[in-house]
Amino acid sequence: MAIAKAGIKKLLPEGIELISGPGCPVCVTSQEDIDRAIKIAGVKDVIMATFGDMMRVPGSLGSLEDIKRRGADVRIVYSCIDALDMAEKNPSKKVVFMGVGFETTSPTVAATVIEAKRRKARNFFVLSDFKLIFPALEAIAGSGRVGVDGFLCPGHVSVITGSVPYERIAKRYGKACVITGFDDADIIKGIKRLVDQIQRNESEVEIEYRRAVGKEGNVTAKKVLRAVFKPGPARWRGLGKIEKSGLKLRKTYERFDAEKEFKIKIPRPKPHKGCICGDVLQGIKSPVDCKLFGKKCDPRSPVGPCMVSSEGTCAAYFKYGA
Helix, strand or coil: CHHHHCHHHHCCCCCCCCCCCCCCCHHHHHHHHHHHHHHHCCCCCCCCCEEEEECCCCCCCEEEHHHHHCCEEEEEEECHHHHHHHHCCCCEEEEEEEEEEEECCCCHHHHHHHHHHHHHHCCEEEEEEEHHHHHHHHHHHHCCCCCCCCCEHHEEEEEECCCCCCCHHHHHHCCEEEEEECHHHHHHHHHHHHHHHHCCCCCCEEEEECCCCCCCCCHHHHHHHHHHHHEEEEECCCCCCEEEEEECCHHHHHEHHHHCCCCCCCCCCCCCCCCHHHHHEEEEEECCHHHEEECCCEEEEEEHHHHHCCCHHHHHHHHHCC
16 A cells, blocks of 8 residues: 555566565455354344454455444454453443454454453453464465565564564575565665565565564564464465464463354355455456456445455555556
8 A cells, every 4th residue: 555655666667566465464354254253243142343444345245334234233443452341341242353464463462362361251252363474475485376576574564573484485485575664765675675685686584674673573472472372274365275374262262262152154155256356465466457446346335355455455556546
């Protein structure tokens, strides 16, 4: 979104191409996960709490916004702790927080789960649809489907993770990695560093965004995350199932696991005809390659999550032009 807003793609010389990938947590949430949330939201005496971006993301069964119109109690919150407070104020209800996000968001949810245990909350649950970015980067780097020479790595995730995990991408797959921020100057400096590496035929991990990112990251946040969650398989829109790319609650905190509390059967997902969001997330296609783009699919009536999210590639192309 920052790249599109600044018009950086138009400024680059010929031979440098920026390809969007699976950097939007709302976009990569699978239809199965959205359908599960919709089903749980429809259970009697359930309050479903989630971030605003998730409300309009379409699944096979519609969206959370649709089921809210039909009478389900679905509420927007700004943090997981809001959902825990909501559970305390509504003891006769089961409050389920649908959590999406990468390493940036999940530590705050882990801290909330620890607080829920301290408060002895009995009606608070987490539907964990969190993702880990590095297994997805490996899946892309090793797929051979996209000719990526280097990764412009996300500053916000890297604040938590640090730079060390990227070293595996650089060494094993020979991909240059530069961690950068979201200011125009940060992005351009990051691109310049990537190009310099590639021209030198090197694959290293550089930190351009040093005012926020260190080698080890946020040690406290990572410790809290490991205490509450463990890696598990997860489905990514476009990328399919990736082992150890999701986060599941550890046994100590299983009583807050919404999947274990609600034994929900969901129908086989039905992909939306014509939507190429999955290919956009893999970097195989661009939003303008989609026949629905700007016609049947726009921010007012989105067909796929890449148009719904404020971080979505299709939304960026629509808002700021291809």
